[in-house]
């Protein structure tokens with residue numbers, strides 16, 4: 001009798017496990033078969049990419065000066081590295097020769113809004129203007145129809161993310177911030193990135209143009225990344241364009 005009870009109890013547990021597994025795969029199949037930036041009802045920008053390939057992206061935000069731009073481009077060229085530059089419209093208007101130099105070198109050009117305002121303080125219409133004014137400016141200068149957008153200040157909510165997407169853009173933030181904008185020095189930039197817990201396959205690394213030390217750190221940073229076996233690719237080559245979903249960390253996962 002005892003034996004029978006135990007056997008039935010075991011069957012019961014097995015059945016329960018099966019039901020849970022079936023429910024899980026149903027949810028997976030029904031919920032994640034299309035392109036989705038939505039995680040449990042919350043919209044996420046792309047901060048990193050899940051991949052088995054040892055690839056990372058270097059991204060530069062250009063909203064301030066251009067005094068280090070020639071050096072940055074020279075080092076990237078010497079190292080055979082293609083990066084992604086997110087430009088504000090104002091910056092592009094001020095430094096059109098730099099924009100053309102970035103384009104000629106073959107780097108990605110992305111949109112960093114017209115005037116680097118906090119999107120959360122703007123109406124929907126103003127947000128779209130911030131995106132599309134920069135878009136038109138760079139298109140006139142280069143003929144490039146940008147589709148990568150870096151939010152100023154990492155401030156966003158669901159509606160900001162949806163507005164970026166409705167303008168034809170992928171919202172691209174980062175998983176590794178170098179904190180170069182804090183001017184702690186070149187060594188600090190390299191150390192922060194190389195010791196970062198999120199430095200892994202598919203990481204998106206954040207740097208800036210017009211800071212004190214970024215250009216000084218760049219050679220050592222690239223050497224460090226290559227030394228770990230990473231290939232450095234532009235964001236346009238790192239991300240999935242379709243058939244993906246996101247997790248809560250903003251990690252893009254192929255369906």
Ligand SMILES: [Zn+2]
Nearest residue numbers: 061063152153
């Ligand atoms: Zn910025």
